[in-house]
Every structure is written in C-alpha cells, then in structure tokens.
Amino acid sequence: MKWSRVIRTATAQDQSAAEFEIVGDGAERTVRLTGDWTLQALGGTGRRLRQMLEREPAQRFDLTGVERLDTAGAFALVRAAGDGFDPEQVTARPESERLIGLVTEAARKKPKVKREPRGWHEMTVRIGKGVVSTGYDAFDTLVFAGHLLIVFGKSLVNPARIRWASVFSLAERAGLDAIPIVATTSFFIGAVVGLLGANMLREFGAQVFAVELIGIAVLREFNILITAILLAGRSASAFAAEIGSMKMNQEVDAMRVLGVDPFEALVFPRFMALLVTIPLLTFVATLAGLVGGLAVTWSVLDIGPNFFFQRILEYVGPTHFWVGLSKAPVMAAVIAGVGCRQGMEVGGDVESLGRRVTAAVVHAIFAIIMIDAAFALLYMELDI
Incomplete structure (x- = not known):
C-alpha cells in the first residue's frame, strides 16, 4: 500500500x-x-x-x-x-x-596528506631548492644588469637625462661622510700589518723589509678591500633600505605610472655616486694605511718618514697603487648593483625589507671578496 x-x-x-x-x-x-x-x-x-x-x-x-x-x-x-x-x-x-x-x-574528494621530507630526502630537497633559487637569482641579476646598461647608454648619449642633483647628494652621503670611518679603519689595518711584519722580520734581521710589506699590502690590496667592505655595509644596506621603503609605499609603482623609469631615477644616480667616490676613498685609505704603517715602523723599528717613503718610492712604486685602484670601478658597480637590486625586490611587508637589507650586505661582501680573488689571479697570470 x-x-x-x-x-x-x-x-x-x-x-x-x-x-x-x-x-x-x-x-x-x-x-x-x-x-x-x-x-x-x-x-x-x-x-x-x-x-x-x-x-x-x-x-x-x-x-x-x-x-x-x-x-x-x-x-x-x-x-x-x-x-x-x-x-x-x-x-x-x-x-x-x-x-x-x-x-x-x-x-x-578527500584531501591528500603530503608527507614532509625527512633526513636525507629533506637535505636533497633543500639543496635542489637552493640550486633552483640560485639560477633564478642569476637570471634576475642579468636582467637587472641589462636594464642598468640600457640606462647607462642613454645617459651617455644624452647627459641631460642624468639627475645630477641626486648624484652629488648621494656622493656626499656615500663618499665624504664615509671618509672618517675609512681613514680610521685603514690606519689601524696599516698599523697591524706593520707590527706583524716588524715582529716576524726581526727574527731574520730583515726589519727594513717591513716597509715593502706595508707598501705592497696597503697599496695593492687593503686600500680597496677595506673601502669596499665598509661601503658594502654602509651604502649597500642604505640603498636597499631606501629603495625598499619606497617599494613598500608603492612609490616605485607610482613612478612607473607617471612614466618615470625607476632605474633612471633611483638606481643610476647611486651607481654614478659610488663610481665617483670609491676611487677617492681608496686614495684616502691608501694614505691612512701608509701613515698607520709609518707610525709602527717609526716607533718600533726607528725608521723615520724620509727613509720610509723613500723605500716606498724606490722598491714598491706606483704600479701596486694603480693595481689596487683598477678594482675600484668594479667594486662600485657591484656594491651599487647589489644594494639597488635587493631594494627593488622588497615586497609589501617589513620582514621582506629586513631580509633584503641583510642580503644586500652579505651578497655585496661576498662578491667583493670573490672579485678581489679573481683580480689577484688575473694580475698573477699577467705578472703585474
């Protein structure tokens, strides 16, 4: 029914x-x-x-x-x-x-539970992600360098495009304001090299060769290396923080909307500022390092200024100074490029800004040491 x-x-x-x-x-x-x-x-x-x-x-x-x-x-x-x-x-x-x-x-549909890798599997996954991330970073670096070269070429063709006010302002902050710390650090580095040389060479009765040791070490390596490392910690981090804060506040996007190239307005002036100031700071570091070495040799070995600089001129010569100074443009490009690139990669949060500023300093110092080693091998092969 x-x-x-x-x-x-x-x-x-x-x-x-x-x-x-x-x-x-x-x-x-x-x-x-x-x-x-x-x-x-x-x-x-x-x-x-x-x-x-x-x-x-x-x-x-x-x-x-x-x-x-x-x-x-x-x-x-x-x-x-x-x-x-x-x-x-x-x-x-x-x-x-x-x-x-x-x-x-x-x-x-039932959710699939993804098993987290453990032990050896986890290590291989992290290595693989690191390799892939390095590849992406290398590609992004090439893109950044290409864009910067295009802006540099346009500026050479038409110098009126260069924002000279920004260049001089950044050169003052990155150059003149850095003279005290660069000079002080180089002075003590020269003094340490002189003290080590005097103590070691005294055992062989060759104290006088401490002058050559100081001259070659300061003129060839320590002047540009100390200057570049200090600017990597000082200017690269500042560039990343400045551009990164503008990126967070969408000022960079506003520039693009208004038709202004951020590379032309933000990156290129910083590149030019360091390109001008690093050779000058290298010269200051050279003088300070030699004075530091002179202070040690004068007080410990009783080698006066006249004899010290005479041996520098006769047995060291200007070649080592020009070798050290030849690295300055490359160091300037690396420091400015790393700092500005990390700033342009900042996201919309403060944590991203902190990571990028830290990465700017670490990458810049690592690149400086690698480039200095490459120059040392190159000049050794050229017997310079």
Missing part, C-alpha cells in the same frame, strides 16, 4: 523556507524538495532530512519544486543522501543538476 508523508520545517505563512516530503514506499520512495534551499532559508532542514533518510532511504530526489538552490543547499542534500548518492537520481532544472554534480564531486 502506498502512502505519503509530509515533513515541513516552516510555518504556512513562510512559503520560501526549505521543505521536503517523502512520497511512496519501498523501491518507489521519492524525496520531493520545495521552497528555497539556500543558506538563509535552510535552517535545520538538512539535518532532519539526513536523519529521515538514515531510517528510510530513498531512491529518487525531485527538485523541480525548488525555487532557489545554492551550494549550501546542494551540499545539505548530498550529505543527507549519504555515500551512495548519485546525481543521476536527481530530477531538477539543468542548472540545478549541474550544481549538484559539482558539489557531489567536490564533496567526494
């Missing part, structure tokens, strides 16, 4: 609330849905439908009487029908059938 039972979840006055009724019995049992099966109108209907179907399962679902259906209503129907639910059991409008099919497919 067939029977009909109606389960209502709303009053008769609220005709838009979600309702359902179970029609028929046995293999012909059908659930007929009416009203609005939406998040706002659903209420507890889905839960009651699930409880009813657990006791008396149905084979068909009639949604032709449903006025509105959203993903919440479709999911309530799918969850109430259980694991054996098939979208083919639903009779509804085409758009409702498509929605129920999509919800059914999404509900049956």
Whole structure:
C-alpha cells in the first residue's frame, strides 16, 4: 500500500523556507524538495532530512519544486543522501543538476596528506631548492644588469637625462661622510700589518723589509678591500633600505605610472655616486694605511718618514697603487648593483625589507671578496 508523508520545517505563512516530503514506499520512495534551499532559508532542514533518510532511504530526489538552490543547499542534500548518492537520481532544472554534480564531486574528494621530507630526502630537497633559487637569482641579476646598461647608454648619449642633483647628494652621503670611518679603519689595518711584519722580520734581521710589506699590502690590496667592505655595509644596506621603503609605499609603482623609469631615477644616480667616490676613498685609505704603517715602523723599528717613503718610492712604486685602484670601478658597480637590486625586490611587508637589507650586505661582501680573488689571479697570470 502506498502512502505519503509530509515533513515541513516552516510555518504556512513562510512559503520560501526549505521543505521536503517523502512520497511512496519501498523501491518507489521519492524525496520531493520545495521552497528555497539556500543558506538563509535552510535552517535545520538538512539535518532532519539526513536523519529521515538514515531510517528510510530513498531512491529518487525531485527538485523541480525548488525555487532557489545554492551550494549550501546542494551540499545539505548530498550529505543527507549519504555515500551512495548519485546525481543521476536527481530530477531538477539543468542548472540545478549541474550544481549538484559539482558539489557531489567536490564533496567526494578527500584531501591528500603530503608527507614532509625527512633526513636525507629533506637535505636533497633543500639543496635542489637552493640550486633552483640560485639560477633564478642569476637570471634576475642579468636582467637587472641589462636594464642598468640600457640606462647607462642613454645617459651617455644624452647627459641631460642624468639627475645630477641626486648624484652629488648621494656622493656626499656615500663618499665624504664615509671618509672618517675609512681613514680610521685603514690606519689601524696599516698599523697591524706593520707590527706583524716588524715582529716576524726581526727574527731574520730583515726589519727594513717591513716597509715593502706595508707598501705592497696597503697599496695593492687593503686600500680597496677595506673601502669596499665598509661601503658594502654602509651604502649597500642604505640603498636597499631606501629603495625598499619606497617599494613598500608603492612609490616605485607610482613612478612607473607617471612614466618615470625607476632605474633612471633611483638606481643610476647611486651607481654614478659610488663610481665617483670609491676611487677617492681608496686614495684616502691608501694614505691612512701608509701613515698607520709609518707610525709602527717609526716607533718600533726607528725608521723615520724620509727613509720610509723613500723605500716606498724606490722598491714598491706606483704600479701596486694603480693595481689596487683598477678594482675600484668594479667594486662600485657591484656594491651599487647589489644594494639597488635587493631594494627593488622588497615586497609589501617589513620582514621582506629586513631580509633584503641583510642580503644586500652579505651578497655585496661576498662578491667583493670573490672579485678581489679573481683580480689577484688575473694580475698573477699577467705578472703585474
């Protein structure tokens, strides 16, 4: 015997609330849905439908009487029908059938638990990520260098494009303001080299050769190396922080919107400023290092200034000074390029700014030491 039972979840006055009724019995049992099966109108209907179907399962679902259906209503129907639910059991409008099919497919997907690598696997993954990241960094560096070369070529063709006010202002901050720290550091480096040379050569009775040791070490290596390392920590970090803060505040994006090339307005003036100031600071570092070495040899070995500088001129010569000074343009380009590139890579948060400023200093110092080693090998092969 067939029977009909109606389960209502709303009053008769609220005709838009979600309702359902179970029609028929046995293999012909059908659930007929009416009203609005939406998040706002659903209420507890889905839960009651699930409880009813657990006791008396149905084979068909009639949604032709449903006025509105959203993903919440479709999911309530799918969850109430259980694991054996098939979208083919639903009779509804085409758009409702498509929605129920999509919800059914999404509900049956189980999240995949990704196992975290451990031990040797974790190490190989980190090495692989590091290699890939290095490749991307190298590519981005080439892109940055190419863009900077284009701006440099345009500036050579038309010098009026150069922002001289910014160049001189940055040269003062990166050059004149750095003279005290560069001179002081170079003075003590020269003094340390002189003291080590005097103590070691005294054992062989060759104290006088401490002058040549000081001259070659200061003129050839320590003048440019100390200057570059100090500017890497001083100027590269400042460039990264300045450009990075502008990037965070979307000032760089505003420049592009206004038609201003950030490389021409921000990167190239800093490049020119260091290109001018590093040779001057190298000269200051050379004088300070020689004075530091002179102070030690004069006080420890009783070698006076006249004899000291005479041996510098006769046995050291200007060649070592020009060898050291030849590294200055390359160091300037590396320091400015690394600082500005890291600043341009800053994201929209303070943590990114801190990481990039730290990376600017570390990368610049690493590049300086590598370049100095490359120059040493080159001049050794050239016998200079």
